[in-house]
Amino acid sequence: AEPKPQISIDEFAKVELKVAKVVACEKVEKSKKLLKLTVKLGDETRTVVSGISHAYSPDELIGKKLVMVTNLKPAKLCGITSEGMILCAEGEDGTLSFLTPERDVEDGSSIS
Helix, strand or coil: CCCCCCCCCCHHCCCCEEEEEEEEEEEEECCCEEEEEEECCCCCCEEECCCCCCCCCCCHHHEEEEEEEECCCCCEHHHHHHCCCCCCCCCCCCCCCCCCCCCCCCCCCCCC
């Protein structure tokens, strides 16, 4: 993949990352690859749609704490409004691995 262009620290500072806890997850009926996750960010609950069903089943995601971009503009996917983006690393073979906090921290915690 082509490297992305360099950005300034000020541009990066605009990205808001938080720890999200998955409280519910289900397959999106109209799609083969999308999962609908309900995540908790402290006192707030959001819906996130992610194309990860080839790598994870809904049952194995419930209870996981993940890193999420929380200040993206909402987007509609298969008629569902997605309110953020879950971050994953992807290996050369296509294997996905969620970014997770090293220690147990509260959901909604900011990442800096």
